[in-house]
Amino acid sequence: MKQIILVLMETYRRQVKSWSFILLVLSPFIFIFVSLGFGYASSRLGDNTSDRVAIVSSNRKIASQFRYDKKKTTLVYQTKKDARKALDKEKIAGYLVLEKRNGQFIAKYVGEEKMDSEQLKEFGQLLQQKQQELNIQTAKITSQQLKSFSKQPILKQKIIAKGASDATIKTISFVFIIFLMYFILIIYTSAIAQDIASEKGTKIMEMIFSSMPAKSYFYGKILGTFAVIATHLLIYTLGGGLCYFIMPKLKISQGIFSEYQDTINKIITNLVSINLLYVLLGVILFTILAALCGALVVRPEDVSKAIQPVMYIVMLGFFGALTLGQDSNNLIVKWASFIPFLSSFFMPIRLIYGNVSIFQLLLSLGLLVLSAFFLARYVGSLYASLILQTDDIGIIKSFKRASKMK
Amino acid sequence: MLKVEGLEKNFGNKKVLKGLSFRANSHEITGLIGKNGAGKTTIFHSILKFINFDGKILFNGEPITKDVYREIGYLPEERSLMPKLTVFQQVRFLASLKGMSVREIRKELLIWMDKLEVKGSPDDKIKSLSKGNQQKIQLICTLIHRPKLIILDEPFSGLDPVNTDLLKEIILDERRRGATIVFSDHDMTNVEELCDKLIMISNGEIVLNGEIQEIRLSFGSTKIFVQTNLSMEQLQSIDHVTSVKKTKYGTYQLDIEDEKYGEEIFNIITGGKYVKTFDQQPPTLNEIFKMEARR
Numbered sequence: 016m017k018q019i020i021l022v023l024m025e026t027y028r029r030q031v032k033s034w035s036f037i038l039l040v041l042s043p044f045i046f047i048f049v050s051l052g053f054g055y056a057s058s059r060l061g062d063n064t065s066d067r068v069a070i071v072s073s074n075r076k077i078a079s080q081f082r083y084d085k086k087k088t089t090l091v092y093q094t095k096k097d098a099r100k101a102l103d104k105e106k107i108a109g110y111l112v113l114e115k116r117n118g119q120f121i122a123k124y125v126g127e128e129k130m131d132s133e134q135l136k137e138f139g140q141l142l143q144q145k146q147q148e149l150n151i152q153t154a155k156i157t158s159q160q161l162k163s164f165s166k167q168p169i170l171k172q173k174i175i176a177k178g179a180s181d182a183t184i185k186t187i188s189f190v191f192i193i194f195l196m197y198f199i200l201i202i203y204t205s206a207i208a209q210d211i212a213s214e215k216g217t218k219i220m221e222m223i224f225s226s227m228p229a230k231s232y233f234y235g236k237i238l239g240t241f242a243v244i245a246t247h248l249l250i251y252t253l254g255g256g257l258c259y260f261i262m263p264k265l266k267i268s269q270g271i272f273s274e275y276q277d278t279i280n281k282i283i284t285n286l287v288s289i290n291l292l293y294v295l296l297g298v299i300l301f302t303i304l305a306a307l308c309g310a311l312v313v314r315p316e317d318v319s320k321a322i323q324p325v326m327y328i329v330m331l332g333f334f335g336a337l338t339l340g341q342d343s344n345n346l347i348v349k350w351a352s353f354i355p356f357l358s359s360f361f362m363p364i365r366l367i368y369g370n371v372s373i374f375q376l377l378l379s380l381g382l383l384v385l386s387a388f389f390l391a392r393y394v395g396s397l398y399a400s401l402i403l404q405t406d407d408i409g410i411i412k413s414f415k416r417a418s419k420m421k
Numbered sequence: 422m423l424k425v426e427g428l429e430k431n432f433g434n435k436k437v438l439k440g441l442s443f444r445a446n447s448h449e450i451t452g453l454i455g456k457n458g459a460g461k462t463t464i465f466h467s468i469l470k471f472i473n474f475d476g477k478i479l480f481n482g483e484p485i486t487k488d489v490y491r492e493i494g495y496l497p498e499e500r501s502l503m504p505k506l507t508v509f510q511q512v513r514f515l516a517s518l519k520g521m522s523v524r525e526i527r528k529e530l531l532i533w534m535d536k537l538e539v540k541g542s543p544d545d546k547i548k549s550l551s552k553g554n555q556q557k558i559q560l561i562c563t564l565i566h567r568p569k570l571i572i573l574d575e576p577f578s579g580l581d582p583v584n585t586d587l588l589k590e591i592i593l594d595e596r597r598r599g600a601t602i603v604f605s606d607h608d609m610t611n612v613e614e615l616c617d618k619l620i621m622i623s624n625g626e627i628v629l630n631g632e633i634q635e636i637r638l639s640f641g642s643t644k645i646f647v648q649t650n651l652s653m654e655q656l657q658s659i660d661h662v663t664s665v666k667k668t669k670y671g672t673y674q675l676d677i678e679d680e681k682y683g684e685e686i687f688n689i690i691t692g693g694k695y696v697k698t699f700d701q702q703p704p705t706l707n708e709i710f711k712m713e714a715r716r
Contacts, residue, residue: 225495226518
């Protein structure tokens with residue numbers, strides 16, 4: 016066991032320290048940070064003085080009263096002429112001319128484009144408020160009358176959280192799971208096959224096998240790769256968790272989060288369930304098969320050819336589940352949910368749609384676990400014969416010879 | 422002691438090893454020789470349990486199990502290490518599989534690097550070392566845990582004469598320590614110089630097994646080295662002489678049908694007169710190897 020752990024640690028250390036792993040793990044975070052950076056930069060650029068609106072009035076007091084936002088407005092231009100010049104030189108986005116005539120405020124906006132809707136709303140409210148004050152002053156009404164005038168009708172709103180329908184949530188959940196599977200398998204099946212193929216050509220394997228049984232080395236290797244995948248997923252889970260708690264507090268994402276909070280919670284519930292076990296067992300099973308393929312070739316450059324059968328099964332599961340995923344009652348979905356390799360893609364669909372009995376679930380899980388166990392044992396028993404062959408005799412012959420040598 | 426009994430191995434229908442039995446003792450060096458493809462590597466792979474086989478292989482009375490693995494040091498035929506690792510990382514990985522602690526490995530590595538005159542430090546990357554030094558590091562990986570059974574598959578290949586001598590010294594040291602050493606080599610000079618015992622394999626069978634001198638003598642002293650005034654033609658015409666060769670030092674080498682004709686040939690060549698050299702010897706190991714390999 017100690018030797019298996021040593022191999023596990025060595026495999027883990029070697030892969031986790033590699034630049035390809037670091038870049039792979041960091042790339043989504045880099046993408047998010049770059050996107051946020053762009054967002055921040057564009058919002059900073061949005062503070063440009065040329066986007067401001069000049070408030071112009073013959074009465075300075077009125078002009079300053081109507082400055083609804085200090086950042087978005089300016090009082091620098093005091094006459095229409097100055098403001099027009101500034102507009103022509105694109106120093107401002109437009110200007111508001113304010114006049115008070117016969118107890119009424121008159122405002123006119125001049126600009127090359129319509130006034131920004133948000134600013135228009137802000138300014139409109141301010142204008143309304145100032146006119147109200149002026150009206151009260153002109154009408155000379157008592158405080159009691161004012162109170163009566165101030166009464167507002169009551170309008171109650173009951174907001175029903177906007178979220179996705181149940182069917183959409185289920186679709187999103189299973190699509191997410193099969194994409195996750197596909198993503199992990201595409202990356203790691205090739206990685207382990209490549210790793211094993213590059214070791215195969217070296218005599219150091221004989222030194223290792225003279226220190227421990229080849230099958231133990233194989234188990235250590237598989238577990239090491241699985242630990243790398245687990246680390247990868249853990250980092251994404253932590254990153255996702257961090258986003259889950261931070262994003263609702265950020266101004267930029269607050270809106271979307273509050274709108275879809277319920278949907279997100281339901282999707283997370285669908286993901287963090289027995290489905291995750293299917294993903295993990297599926298990954299182990301495919302990793303073992305990929306390791307076998309890697310051990311069948313002599314040159315690392317032949318790995319892509321050797322790993323094709325694995326890729327075909329992955330694609331069959333992925334595209335099959337994607338196509339048939341909407342209908343969990345489909346006979347193919349039902350059958351495929353029991354077939355090891357495919358069950359990791361198809362059973363989550365049935366689980367998400369609640370279309371599977373406990374017995375069927377246990378049967379499918381049992382088959383998956385047994386397949387992983389027996390495949391690992393079988394490949395482990397062949398491993399020395401596979402790895403110690405260095406003749407380039409083709410994949411099938413190599414497999415046959417290893418079975419004979421075993 | 423390594424005991425191999427009735428070792429058989431088939432690859433499909435092909436019988437590669439045909440019931441071999443031999444012993445290799447502690448404090449002894451046993452040479453395993455044979456033509457390419459004779460089955461030497463298959464024997465090593467069977468001892469190391471890389472492959473399944475029929476028969477029995479015991480070390481100190483026990484079958485080769487996980488526990489016995491710790492007592493084995495194996496140097497494969499070709500040299501190869503993990504080039505991206507440092508010397509320490511490489512040795513640490515292999516030595517910890519043999520059960521050594523990191524502290525022991527660190528201490529022993531320095532001792533061995535000094536002993537084998539490795540130029541470089543434990544923190545150097547394997548790929549930065551010369552081929553010869555990489556070979557030495559691989560030897561350190563084989564011997565650092567002081568194994569009781571040492572298997573060396575052509576350990577001298579690619580070494581210069583200075584490093585060959587250094588390695589011979591190390592192998593002799595290990596024998597003095599009490600290890601059971603089995604090694605294969607195509608250079609019979611090395612085998613003759615180092616081995617106490619010899620096993621020759623041909624077509625999956627043992628054709629020679631015993632102490633080197635005994636094996637040589639068993640072929641009879643059919644070789645005569647002589648310095649004489651007689652010509653090549655005269656020597657060839659002597660009865661029971663099968664061939665005559667002239668060495669570059671002027672000595673004639675005669676092969677005779679049987680050692681019993683030695684005295685008769687001596688009398689003919691000397692004719693009662695003085696000759697500088699007349700030496701009747703058994704064939705060399707190299708010649709025995711060639712003879713047996715051709716059969």
